[in-house]
Amino acid sequence: MTANATLAAPDVEPPILERIRASQRAARSSFRLKFIITWALILGALGAAIVATGNANPEFSITWAPYILAGAGLTILISVVSIFLATCLAIIGALGRLSSNGFINGAASLYVSLVRGTPLLVQIYFVFFALPQMGIVLDPIPAGIVALSFNYGAYMTEIFRAGIQAVPRGQREAAEALGMPERQVMRRIVLPQAVRIVVPAIGNDFVSMIKDSSLVSVVGLQEMLWRASTVGRSNSQLIQALLIAALVYWALTIFFSFFQAKLEQRLAQGDVRI
């Protein structure tokens, strides 16, 4: 009885707990304040530097911002189509990299090594300027999409390979033990689980694709960067033009990162790891 009495939880909360919570609250709001001040200071300083050097020209911005912004549609279009094609390439590439057939594995490994070992800009030049010399002429949009898909497909091949390998061995064994043929085991059991594993990584790649798609401006695709540098140069307002483009890229990546986080949350709920 006495032991129970001493072990029982006290009804009144000891005052120290409230003081701990208060101090934690204070630390959090102090952190938030410093964080916001830092952003405001640095961004404000940048703005001030632009104004001080006589580079602020509201009239230019108002005139040309809509034109630059209109390139965002093409940026998104190229990114969406390319990430889709790159995903398809990556699944094929990953199966190739895991194949025990020497020819298939060799081809997939060469693809990954070659593409990852050369700059994206070189690949874009190659598709747009070198292929025509071999008689393959692509319009700028398809050319940009081909180069980006090919490049990202190689990086994503390695992501998918890791994803497939991360599916527990027991999953494959259970499917085989049920009598499923190899192909079905892969298509129905392993790949769907691998996709769930790699979705966050694909999301990351999509966000960097939005930025890397600016590289196709070099082949004259009128996406945001091309528009910004064109109007910026002709009006001698490069700083403002590039800033506008940069802000739009920034906004796009924040926007898509937000959706990516939502998607990850939903996958985490529906699925459901053992």
Add this chain to the structure above:
Amino acid sequence: MSAMPVAHVDPFARPGLLTPDGAEPIVRLTAIEKFFGSNHVLRGCNLEVYPKETICLIGRSGSGKSTLLRCTNFLEEPTVGVVEVGGMRLEADPLRSRSRDHREQIRQIRMSAQMVFQEFNLFPHMTVIGNLIEAPIRVRGLKKDEAVAIAEKHLERVGLSEKRDAYPARLSGGQKQRVAIARALTMEPKVLLFDEPTSALDPTLVGEVVTVMEELAHTGSTMIVVTHEMAFAREAADRVYFIEEGQFIEAGPPEKVLDDPQDPRTQSFLSRLQNRI
């Protein structure tokens, strides 16, 4: 079927107790040897299992009991030996293991010998019913409504009808294993292979799985069970095989092997198992 008396490869097998004389075994393993690299894991195992029998394989971890079970459905390819399941005879042929017809024969054996795993291995991206109809539709070629009917029947048998549309992550370990048993049953196999089905379970959940297994054993399923649950072996097994270093040391009815072991190695294993508790 020949009129000749059956030549038994397994000296411990006792057909005729539950089955008519001259019945063919559902499973016959002949002289199974398995090497992992240069590690000699199975050293000539012979096993015959007749219809409606329940066989328990016991032994310490690393003795080869799980490997023998996994050789039965070719999750491990035996290095040497012959596996016969439900009339399908397949010689171990590790050199030919990648050829198409060899793989097709293995698939036939797997359909007759369904396995229940220690780690359940339910498919996490499918609901319970999805787990149960996947193979009947894709492997047995059933129509969806037929598969669903069979799946619901077996789900009811393991007492989990109300979990039909749940994802595996929402189930307890014991429920997962009961779903896994139902999944194996939907293939209507000739023999069930259990690979330590209760070893990954919280002790309080072992009972519900053992109850389902005992019910299966008593209603005429043919089963080979690798287990440490001596209570199950005593209650449900027709024969218990004690395996050590890849060989059967002793076998017989559970009351003989478990209560009156003759070989010192069996004695030592059983006394350790008791001391553990």
